[in-house]
Amino acid sequence: MAVAALEVEELRCTLGGVEAVAGISFSVREGPTVGLIGPNGAGKSTLVGLIAGTRLPYAGTVRLFGEDVSRLPAWRRSRAGLARTFQLSSEFARLTVLENLMVACRDEAGETIWGALFRRRRWRAVERVHAERAWELLERFRLEHKANEYAGLLSGGEKRMVEIMRGLMSHPRVLLLDEPMAGINPTMREEIAEYLWSLKRDGLTMIMVEHELGAVERLCDTVLVMANGRLIGQGKYSEVIEMGEVVDAYING
Amino acid sequence: MSGAAGWDFVAITLLVYLGVNLIACLGLNLQYGTAGVLNFAFIVFQAVGAYTAALFAVGPSSGNGGFQTYVGGWRLPFPLPWIIATVAGAVVAVPVGLVGLRRLRSDYQAMVMLVVSLIATTVVVSFPGFLNGSAGISLVPPPLGTLLNPISVGYGWMYVGLTAVCCLSVFVVVAALARSPLGRSWRAMRDNEVVAGAVGLDVTRLRMLVFVVGGAIAALSGAVLVGFISAWSPDAWLYPETFAYFTALIVGGLGNSIGALIGAVLVPTLLLEGVTFLPTFANPTVSLGLQWIIIGVVIIGFLWFRPRGIAPERKNVLAPPARTLTLPGAGHDKADMS
Numbered sequence: 001m002a003v004a005a006l007e008v009e010e011l012r013c014t015l016g017g018v019e020a021v022a023g024i025s026f027s028v029r030e031g032p033t034v035g036l037i038g039p040n041g042a043g044k045s046t047l048v049g050l051i052a053g054t055r056l057p058y059a060g061t062v063r064l065f066g067e068d069v070s071r072l073p074a075w076r077r078s079r080a081g082l083a084r085t086f087q088l089s090s091e092f093a094r095l096t097v098l099e100n101l102m103v104a105c106r107d108e109a110g111e112t113i114w115g116a117l118f119r120r121r122r123w124r125a126v127e128r129v130h131a132e133r134a135w136e137l138l139e140r141f142r143l144e145h146k147a148n149e150y151a152g153l154l155s156g157g158e159k160r161m162v163e164i165m166r167g168l169m170s171h172p173r174v175l176l177l178d179e180p181m182a183g184i185n186p187t188m189r190e191e192i193a194e195y196l197w198s199l200k201r202d203g204l205t206m207i208m209v210e211h212e213l214g215a216v217e218r219l220c221d222t223v224l225v226m227a228n229g230r231l232i233g234q235g236k237y238s239e240v241i242e243m244g245e246v247v248d249a250y251i252n253g
Numbered sequence: 254m255s256g257a258a259g260w261d262f263v264a265i266t267l268l269v270y271l272g273v274n275l276i277a278c279l280g281l282n283l284q285y286g287t288a289g290v291l292n293f294a295f296i297v298f299q300a301v302g303a304y305t306a307a308l309f310a311v312g313p314s315s316g317n318g319g320f321q322t323y324v325g326g327w328r329l330p331f332p333l334p335w336i337i338a339t340v341a342g343a344v345v346a347v348p349v350g351l352v353g354l355r356r357l358r359s360d361y362q363a364m365v366m367l368v369v370s371l372i373a374t375t376v377v378v379s380f381p382g383f384l385n386g387s388a389g390i391s392l393v394p395p396p397l398g399t400l401l402n403p404i405s406v407g408y409g410w411m412y413v414g415l416t417a418v419c420c421l422s423v424f425v426v427v428a429a430l431a432r433s434p435l436g437r438s439w440r441a442m443r444d445n446e447v448v449a450g451a452v453g454l455d456v457t458r459l460r461m462l463v464f465v466v467g468g469a470i471a472a473l474s475g476a477v478l479v480g481f482i483s484a485w486s487p488d489a490w491l492y493p494e495t496f497a498y499f500t501a502l503i504v505g506g507l508g509n510s511i512g513a514l515i516g517a518v519l520v521p522t523l524l525l526e527g528v529t530f531l532p533t534f535a536n537p538t539v540s541l542g543l544q545w546i547i548i549g550v551v552i553i554g555f556l557w558f559r560p561r562g563i564a565p566e567r568k569n570v571l572a573p574p575a576r577t578l579t580l581p582g583a584g585h586d587k588a589d590m591s
Contacts, residue, residue, distance in 0.1 A: 052451055053451075054447055054450065074447075074450040075449075075450045075452075075453050075454055075456070078452060079453050083451075083452075086451075090447075090451075092440070093444050093445075094440065094443075094566065095440055095444060095569075096568060096569060096570070098571050099441075099571075103437050103438060103441045103449075103452060104452040104453060106453060110433050110435060111434050111435050111438060112435070113466060115433075115435075116429065116430050116433035117426065117429050120433075123433065128574070131571060131574060135573055135574055147571070147573070148570045150568065166452060170453060
């Protein structure tokens, strides 16, 4: 049996005395897109933080392609191939859009004092490759005219796009998306969905927190349902949508 | 001294002070303006450089009739004391950074640094055997003083030249670092630490690097200053001095080396030194206190009305790769119009 892309075991985390994630286990093969839905306060974003390492669990294990990353800081998990976006816009406000993308690429020569000062030709060559990739993404998202704007001055939707692009810059093997469609107008939503669909076709493993059920239905092969820090169901979209909790949270509002 | 030579000495003194302040401002700007690390112990690193340069130039404490006591004491030829001082600044930054920066959020880092500054002065004052206590180390021989006549005007201008070389080197290094991928990572960390970690940046390492480079630059500024005034005591590096440099950066413009230059001219040089030229209108301590009142008012004024300073950080604009220029799409045309 192939090693799971992502495996979460008995993950637990408390926030202000409340157990926000109360023992969650699941595993995701390489390839499919997994939706994570549930009412507000279910602990979805906390779970994403625990997987990405921006939050630390008090118990449990996270494995990335079989490797235990539970004790690794976020930057190491990122370098191991795990990228994430944030629920709230998290652009580097005083970097340009292009810099926001390029900062997610690693460059061994240009990121040491010695290299930055004395191996300029080397890092400039690497920068050109990274810039090329950034422009490619910007063109795909039709944001190339904003390349040299400060990211802090973009609209909410554009910031969201920048975040997804930034996540893709490092060629991740698993992409965690925390509400990629939230606060975005329907046209742009459509564009994001289309783009995510093309990523899915390329075989990128994605885990997506999303309230926009249309997108979940279209994109996700499996859906996990969370409530009160627990996993209360999982299966195909058509199956879980019949569950009482889901109906309460999404249909009865 | 009078007439033309008198003005020469005033000009020399002001220029050397300006140079020292500029070096310091460039170092602090890299730490705070570029990387967002609030180093309220910055002046301590200037002191490390000054004391180290003094110790490696002054000779053993038995010299000069043994009237001062300190640890070590060697007589090395210029420029060794300056080089050792710069390295010492970097070396001292490592333990201070490891304790203060590794596990704390930025506001707490700032508090720790302020405390470090207070501890350092207290230690030096309370252990007179270490660095001659509150009297400080004096009679530090001027660099190249055995080859040239150190009280001549020519020597003074030579010293201005030395200072200028140091300024220029620091300027070049800081500019090169700020423009490199490392500089971009520092700015990303400044804008959002958590997200910086999530995109793969090792924030602790980045902080330590900027702390060490800034520490070395601060130490060099101290070495240049102590060579000129030939003495160094705890009065010269009390914690408020750090705030004079912060004011300079806020006035000049954070994250911009030209801003650091403007700030270094306006705040520590013109403002702080300028106040001493005002006629004494009350008792002397009032005009001394006036310096800090003015500093406070200037900081508040700029933060309210021009928070980006006189010369704000410049945007790093990159041209699209050649490929896209040869195949312009609709988006590009629109971009050219705007």
